[in-house]
Structures are given as structure tokens and as C-alpha cells.
Amino acid sequence: MALSPDFKSRLLASVREVPAPTRKETLRRQTWLFAAGLAGALALFFIKGGLRVTSRPPSLIALTSLGTAVFAGVGMWLLFTRGPTGLRRPRAVLLGAALLSTIAFVGWRYGISALYDRASAWPGRVGLKCLALSVGTGGLMLFAALMSWRRSEPVTPRATGAAFGAGAGLGSALLVDLWCPVAYVPHLLLGHVLPILILAVAGGLIGGRMLGLVRRR
Amino acid sequence: MSGMLSKSEAAATQRRATSADEAMSQYAQGDLAAFEIVYDVVAPRIEGYVRRKVRDAGRVEDIVQQTFENMHKARGTFVPGSDVLNWAFAIARNLVIDTGRKAVREPAIDTTAENDSLGAVLAAALAGGEELFLARETGALLVQTFEGLTKLQQEVFELVKLEGLSYQQAAGTLGITVPSVRMYAHRAFVALREAVAETPETPLVPA
Numbered sequence: 001m002a003l004s005p006d007f008k009s010r011l012l013a014s015v016r017e018v019p020a021p022t023r024k025e026t027l028r029r030q031t032w033l034f035a036a037g038l039a040g041a042l043a044l045f046f047i048k049g050g051l052r053v054t055s056r057p058p059s060l061i062a063l064t065s066l067g068t069a070v071f072a073g074v075g076m077w078l079l080f081t082r083g084p085t086g087l088r089r090p091r092a093v094l095l096g097a098a099l100l101s102t103i104a105f106v107g108w109r110y111g112i113s114a115l116y117d118r119a120s121a122w123p124g125r126v127g128l129k130c131l132a133l134s135v136g137t138g139g140l141m142l143f144a145a146l147m148s149w150r151r152s153e154p155v156t157p158r159a160t161g162a163a164f165g166a167g168a169g170l171g172s173a174l175l176v177d178l179w180c181p182v183a184y185v186p187h188l189l190l191g192h193v194l195p196i197l198i199l200a201v202a203g204g205l206i207g208g209r210m211l212g213l214v215r216r217r
Numbered sequence: 218m219s220g221m222l223s224k225s226e227a228a229a230t231q232r233r234a235t236s237a238d239e240a241m242s243q244y245a246q247g248d249l250a251a252f253e254i255v256y257d258v259v260a261p262r263i264e265g266y267v268r269r270k271v272r273d274a275g276r277v278e279d280i281v282q283q284t285f286e287n288m289h290k291a292r293g294t295f296v297p298g299s300d301v302l303n304w305a306f307a308i309a310r311n312l313v314i315d316t317g318r319k320a321v322r323e324p325a326i327d328t329t330a331e332n333d334s335l336g337a338v339l340a341a342a343l344a345g346g347e348e349l350f351l352a353r354e355t356g357a358l359l360v361q362t363f364e365g366l367t368k369l370q371q372e373v374f375e376l377v378k379l380e381g382l383s384y385q386q387a388a389g390t391l392g393i394t395v396p397s398v399r400m401y402a403h404r405a406f407v408a409l410r411e412a413v414a415e416t417p418e419t420p421l422v423p424a
Contacts, residue, residue, distance in 0.1 A: 022292070
């Protein structure tokens, strides 16, 4: 049994009635929203004091930031962009990218700080301020990413939202790395890793409702 | 319902798919006329796939229509140079899953005829022999074996062996990696081959 004879004409007519943004319009909207999210995150970062050198040698700041930039950058690229098929990357790749980039940047941060003998415990610096700043800056980036892809993901809205959340968390790690001098492991886990998880879960939950082409009831 | 694609059919399909990829890229840029080219290439493939999954003919049309409407709405996110067939299959598959969830509470339909034709397709896909195609016993055994496969093994086998998608396209459609697709396809193929091997010689003769 084939489709009805008039199916094609009905379909083409119905499609013409529904406005849909072109690639150029979509890219323009995504660029503006992403830039706004980034600007908001930077504004929050500077309101909270911006780069804080404290007693850290500049070379330590440069090395940790460079490593974080590389690992977080690779992770963000894998999480935010699409694969060669034009679809979002497989879930296993997204999960692997989020996990490996997080482990790599935390390992790098701890390892380099340990070389400078600055990985010991900091009494009173549990990591709650870093957690708040990470969730704040990352949340703005996540919101921008979700808004820019709103109602445009036809296949995997939840996984895409979670990937955006993890990517935004890695982006915030770049900023918080410049702000926080502590490299004590429990602090890193609470203040720098937990936000990535929080943002990924939030991204998955919100993305499932916000990114799909059809509004979920 | 179609069987496994031959090499020449697969090559012709590949050529059409390339032109559909270009047409979809043009449509994403705003060229309205290009959508018809996309439709002509993609619709028969999607229809065949959906028809294999959904019994109700009315619902098949709904899903095909919804697939194209979703492609239209999301055209701005289509990356030029990407594989439109892969994208369309992924959209259609999601819609089939959604439809299946909604239809869970509906009364069951007698699937005997459905299973007979699935058995015939599976038999043809595996061996290509006329005697196998005609053997109901083999078909029934294959259906039983096929239904014993995991959901992913079934989906990979359908997309790769019956719909003629490449491993990469099937991986994109299912949201899994290419090595996983290879593994699932191999396991499904081995299981079905073993089922054929266990079939006695005599029932293969058509009645």
C-alpha cells in the first residue's frame, strides 16, 4: 500500500503555510544569543572580582588556565557541535567527552598545583563560593544555548540539553579557574566538578521540554 | 514491503541521496522548490521504514507527514553537506517510538499476516534464495529468532540490511557509535544465520 495520491501536494502545501527560519536566520539568532550568554557570564565573573592572583605565581595561573582551556575547549567543542552525520553525537561520545574533559582538567589543575606545592587543604574554603559562581556563570551560558536551540532539535532534545549543560559547566570552569586559587581535591570536586553535573542534569531536564520541536505536555 | 537492497540499487540510492543532501542544503538556505526534490528521494524510504514498524495505514501517513513537517521546521539547523536521509530516519524513528508509546493501551491486532511478510523479508535478506523466500517454516523461525533479538539488534538489522543505510547512517539514526552498530548487526546476522542453519532441508520446498 502506498501513500495517498494527493499526499505529496497536501504535504508541500501544508509546509508552505508554516514559517520556518532559514539557516542564515538560525545562525544569526544563535550567534546573538550565545554572545549574550557569554557576556552575562563574563559580567558575573567580573562582578565577583574577576581574575584573582592571591599568592599564586603567574606561571601557575597561566599553566592551569592553559590546560583547563585546552581540555574544557575540546570538551565544549564535542558537546556543543554536531558529528559528521549532521546529527548530535552518540550518547556514549557525549558522556565520554564530558567525563574525560572533566577528569582531565581537574587532574591537570591538581597536578600542576601539586608541582608548585599548592594542593594542600585550605581551611574554610569548602568550595561553596566556587560552586555558586560556576552554576551562575555556567547557568547563563546554558540558558543562552537552550534559548538559541529552542524548538529546533528534532531528534534528541534531552541528550542535547544535557550536553549543553555539561559544555556550559566546562565553560564556567575556565572562568572559575582564574578566580579560585584552591587546588585541594575535595574543594575541586565540590566547587568545580559538581557544577558540571548540576548543569548537565538541569540541561537534560530543561532541554527535554525546551529543545524538542513539539512542546511536551 | 521491500527486501534487502542489491548493490546496483544501493548505488542508485546513494546517487539520489547525494542530490537530496544538496537539495536539503538549498532548502535550508530558503529555496522552497528544493523541498520537492528532498521529498521525492526521502519519502519512499521513510514510508517503507515506517510501514514496517506501524500497522495502521492512516498512522503511517501521519508519521511520514510529521517527519517532513519536522524537517521543515528544523531546516535552519540542517548543516549543509550533512546526510538528509540519516536525519530523516532519525526523526521518523523518534516519531514511531512516540506513536508506539501512545498506542500502548489500544487493543491488540492480529499480526499473523504481518509476521508472515516479515519472515519472508528476513529470509530474502539473509540468503537471497527463492526456496527460502517461499518457505513459510523458515520465515516463521526467522521471525521467532528476530523477535528474540534485543531491540537495538532488531533496529540495526532493519536499518542496515532492510533499509540499506550505511553503518554510519544507522549509527547517526540510533544515536550510537559505528562500532556498536557493527557489533549489533553482526550479532543479529549470526543469530538469524544460525536459525536458518538449524532449519531442516525438507520444509524449504514450497508447498
